[in-house]
Structures are given as C-alpha cells and as structure tokens.
Amino acid sequence: MNKIFYLMRHGQTLFNVQGRIQGACDSPLTELGIEQAKAARAHFEEEKITFDHIYSSTQERACDTAEIVSGRTDLIRLKGLKEWNFGAFEAHQEYLNPELHKEDGSGYRDYFVAYGGESNTQVYERMYQTIKEVLDNEKEEEVSLFVSHGASITQFYRHMTEDAPILKKRMSNCGILKIAYDGEKMQILSVYNPMDKEYLFDRKRME
Numbered sequence: 521m522n523k524i525f526y527l528m529r530h531g532q533t534l535f536n537v538q539g540r541i542q543g544a545c546d547s548p549l550t551e552l553g554i555e556q557a558k559a560a561r562a563h564f565e566e567e568k569i570t571f572d573h574i575y576s577s578t579q580e581r582a583c584d585t586a587e588i589v590s591g592r593t594d595l596i597r598l599k600g601l602k603e604w605n606f607g608a609f610e611a612h613q614e615y616l617n618p619e620l621h622k623e624d625g626s627g628y629r630d631y632f633v634a635y636g637g638e639s640n641t642q643v644y645e646r647m648y649q650t651i652k653e654v655l656d657n658e659k660e661e662e663v664s665l666f667v668s669h670g671a672s673i674t675q676f677y678r679h680m681t682e683d684a685p686i687l688k689k690r691m692s693n694c695g696i697l698k699i700a701y702d703g704e705k706m707q708i709l710s711v712y713n714p715m716d717k718e719y720l721f722d723r724k725r726m727e
Contacts, residue, residue: 523655526569527666529673530577530585531556532693539614543606543671546579553581556694559587559714563696572662575654577601577669584710585694586667600650603669605626607637625678626670640675647676655701659666663723673697682707683723692716707720 535542546554549557564570576586578597586595609616609632618631630639651666658664668676670691677697678684682705691697691711698709711721719725 521660521701523662523701524709525651525655525664525666525699525701526571527651527668527673527697527699528545528560528585528589528600529670529691529693529695530579530581530667531588535611536693537576541606541609541612541687543558543603543610543669545610545707546581548653549581549584551710553585553693554588556692556715560585560694560696561589561591563712563714563717570663571665572574572663573654573658574667575601575664577672579603579669586665589667589694591667598654600646600648601666601668602672604640604643604671604675605632605636605638609633609635609637616716625674625684627675642681643672644675644679645696647672648680650705651676652701672677677708680706684708685711685723687697687711687720689720691720695720 530562531549533547533549535547572593574586574590574595576582576597578593578599587593620627633639669720685708692713694710694714700707700709709723712719
C-alpha cells in the first residue's frame with residue numbers, strides 16, 4: 521500500500537481570538553476563519569487535489585471548515601479526531617495553561633488528567649487509531665481529507681509519524697499536512713499554511 525492523505529486544522533474561531541482554552545468545548549468560526557478555509561480550498565484546487573472522502577472531528581468548528589474546504593456536506597464525522605480534552609480548564613483563559621514540554625513534543629503530558637481531561641498519550645493514540653482504521657478500509661488509490669485540531673494534530677504527527685519534522689514556525693489555522701502511509705508507517709511529506717502560501721516543511725526540498 522502507498523497512500524497519500526491530508527490532515528488539516530480548522531479555521532480561526534471566536535475562542536482563538538479571545539485567548540480561551542478550546543478543546544472539548546466549541547466556538548464558531550470567525551470571518552477570518554472562513555477566509556482561511558477558503559484559502560485552503562483554493563490551494564487544493566490549484567494543486568488539482570480532489571477527495572474521495574471527507575472526514576471531520578464532530579466539533580462544529582471542524583465540520584464547518586471541512587464543508588467550506590470541500591464544498592460538500594457528505595462529511596463523515598469521527599469522535600477520534602476531536603481536540604484534546606482539557607477538562608476543568610475548558611473555556612478559561614489560555615494563560616492558565618501549564619508550561620509546554622517542547623523538548624520532546626509531549627505538550628502538556630498528563631497534566632489535565634487530574635482535572636477530568638486527557639493525557640497527550642491518549643490524544644495521539646486515538647488520533648492514530650482513528651486515521652489508521654479509516655485508511656486500512658479504503659482503496660489504495662483513494663485520497664481522503666481529515667479535518668481536526670491544532671493540539672491533536674501536533675501530538676499525532678510528533679509521536680505517530682516517522683522522522684517527524686520540528687517546525688520552526690507555528691502551523692496556522694487551516695494548516696495542511698500531506699502524509700504518506702504504506703500500510704504500516706506514516707510520514708509527513710509537507711506542511712503548508714494556505715493564507716501565507718508558505719511551506720513550513722517540504723520533504724522533497726530536503727532530499
């Protein structure tokens with residue numbers, strides 16, 4: 521098997537603007553968030569990338585992004601693509617977050633478990649299992665788009681892909697990851713910010 525699939529973050533939301541912790545809770549896309557999703561759609565159109573299947577987190581911000589990006593409403597909603605659950609910290613100001621463990625990409629580790637949330641391990645394992653199960657049941661030539669969330673995506677690619685890149689710049693809202701899957705391993709091929717029309721990582725340029 522040699523499959524290509526795409527994984528992207530949702531557009532900017534109201535809570536993003538307000539600086540609120542947004543995991544299991546939800547808030548709507550802003551006007552900029554909608555424009556970001558349209559920019560992602562334009563990128564796929566320019567690259568002549570079409571999708572056989574569209575998968576989205578069950579959260580509104582991801583579903584709305586997926587519909588704008590694809591122009592379709594036949595989304596397949598998967599709970600396994602949801603954002604990291606931050607427990608009692610949900611909807612509070614982001615300055616209450618603990619320090620990130622950037623040295624190994626483990627984020628907040630198990631800090632939020634004591635407050636009813638998830639550990640980073642729970643997040644990347646459910647993301648991986650969800651995506652892998654979908655891909656294993658598709659035809660090799662089919663191309664799929666998965667729309668998820670910033671923290672969940674970061675934990676997934678840092679811990680569950682081969683030779684994961686360390687980005688020097690933060691992946692923006694509607695950032696797009698192109699990923700290869702050979703039936704066993706997954707590898708990031710590129711990371712693209714559509715609003716800036718900028719590649720944060722491109723494996724081809726490194727070869």
